[in-house]
Amino acid sequence: MTSSRSSSISEKAPSAVVRPAAADVERDDPDAEFGGHGARKKLERKLLRKLDLRMSILIVIYILNYVDRNNAGAARLRGFEADLHLQGQEFATLLSILYVGYIIMQIPSNMFLNHIGKPSLYLPVCMMIWGTLSILTGITNNFVGALLTRFFLGFVEAAFFPGALFLISKWYKRSELGTRTALLYCGNIISNAFGALIASGILDGMGGKLGRAAWRWLFYIEGALTVFVALCAIFILPDFPATTRRWWLSEEERRLAMRRMEEDAGVGDEAETEVGGMASGLWMAVKDWKVWWMAFAMTSQVVALSFNAYFPTLSATMGFDPTVTLLLCAPPFVFTAIMAFVISRHSDKTGERFWHITGPFLGGIVGFIIAICTMNTAARYVSLFLMAQCYAGFVVMYTWVSNSFPRPPSKRAVAVALVNAFSQLGNVAGSYVWPSAWGPTYRNSYAICIATAGWAIVMCWVFRVHLGRLNAELDRAEREKGVKVKGFRYLL
Template structure:
């Protein structure tokens, strides 16, 4: 079969056993739809503070100094603190209850924000909002890793990530529409309506999740899955992953004496900073402070949307390609390393050429592909590890990245460094080199584990000849 034919077969879906394609369609429908809607709403509720600030909140609540920055920092602290507890909660509580509960909590907190009368009130709310919203990103990657195989996971992780990037593109337009059409309605300021409507949006999504989200393969009671499909879903994942382990000192020792925690947490810390050009809106800041050109407000808002658009294309391309290639996620690490080095070097050396700088900032958006593929890589590598252990590593990845990013931004990408961001360009080159080296290290470790696994399987066959046929099929 040619490569093109194999790829076409992959896109259509290949059944290893009868009924598997139907099962995948069902879990795609209910898992991906809910998680993507949840992430989109998460983005709206998280970002609306900046939209409200420039839409009248600053003047009405008499903001002073860096109070907005302090609010965002407090949210980040709550978001970091909530990562690990929320993912551990998913191993104790039913996800179809936990996810909607967190949605209703952050939706309620968002609506309450509409009633605040001073910046201090927002500060208190945003900490707990960060705690509640911390469940979505890492929790979804944990759930995806519980349902999908190595050849399915990347594409689903990519679709989930792309939904957030789509929110980055269109969220601002949605917020602007609410502000412009409802300012003063029933005596309520437009920025207050912003929080009310964003909170209301979460309610139907939460109800959908409560009724139809399928939990995990071993705990699902979803009415749309037959008993045969539930058994098939369990058979598709390694039995070792569902073993029950207690959350005690032995478990903590297991986490911190394994290479998985150190390798993947550091991987995402490094990779997360390669997204800095895009996540810190450097293109918009470059345009705003351009040494010779002047851009209109609409241009300042619209031109940078090309960055997440490139991110969506790159994410879906690499997520699908690495699935098709059997889970070779490490390829993305090298692609991102090359992208970071080339874009930074050209911005440094060709800064006077506006077209080159624009092109490099757009290309830099391609590094968003690491979100889907690296969390899928962690899920792949830990497929035979305990679910609770895997949930801790996934949560720690995002927790570590956010903790570093909180000060990394100020050190290398502060707004007053615009338009050149010289220190940031060199920081990006350093991160890109480090990413290539670290990626190679993880590849070597995973290869070693795979070889050890083959030796262990051989021993099982020698001891129990009755299992020869089963192991051979696996």
């Protein structure tokens, strides 16, 4: 019996020795499961290429999101108000009502998206619905009909932007997020440029076709294009790392995607996201004053950016015909798209946020001042460029929000949606900042933009100081514990 037992033990001994050695290797090299550090870097580059290709569809979707939202501004130049018999502030009400539905739905939408874990289905379905509603706007004949379609358009469009921000924050690290957020938001910026060009072509070429006014064709065509792209997006968009379809991503790449997020936040919490915890996330976000501070800061920025919906009207103050007016809207936003990418990429490389937000808004304030001081055509056109590039700072602001609430995912989902939803109150107020009675100089409107942009800069500075203090506390805590490798730090 003893001999047999000894023999059995000796046969098992080698495997017992190997396992601790393997564990030691794993501790020494955390990338061992991916073949070592070099192999992991190669796999990571491949993963990012795949992700970037698939996420690029979000840019197209965002272009159409804003085109469908802002085409009323272009339609206004070709009989929209007259055909619907709009009077007084009714056009401004049509613009603002969209944001009522937009505000109501953002938080519930992101909570639902986090729960089901299937953005590849949820976002395209919402897109199909808002495309259909855009088409229906083209058949309305009165203020009430247009009001209803615009309200429900905002109700459904609310799903996209906070959902897209949450989706990319689940795949990209903080050092990668600014550039990707910039590329996403470039969809918004480009929509202002090419939306005006598309509108110019439709409004010039489709007037009277099949007995329909040109502005009606604008809603028909752009809405139909949205539905088509939504069908394509179902097969392109990824889900979350833990829920994504496996056919485009290997199991090793999926594990690496989840590992990257754990390392970036300093803790693994994917299970918390997928199992639930959304009520807890909602409570954590609501009671965090940083969320509300950022929400108020972004609201001020949105009021300062309210010129966006009236850009064709401001361009028209230079005295050109409607076609040229729409064409002149494009260059400022092409310039802004380039600026947004450059500034966001530099912000990622340096790990700095505040000055990359403040710089563009200071430039915008200069633009507002020029527009107040002169009606000279060249000067006013330059001012439009300076105003538009404020969006470069706004893009970095979105990235800063995602960076400042890294975990748990349920809190981040609610925080991103809450900040974006609350900030849309700025669009509701901003819709009334540009009444026709203040034109063509719009000096009062520009003064409001200067005040709100300045106040937003002050709020961002206070937030930066607070995050600096939190980082100092984290430094002190790590020194006391003897930790040599720095953990998570807020980006300033």
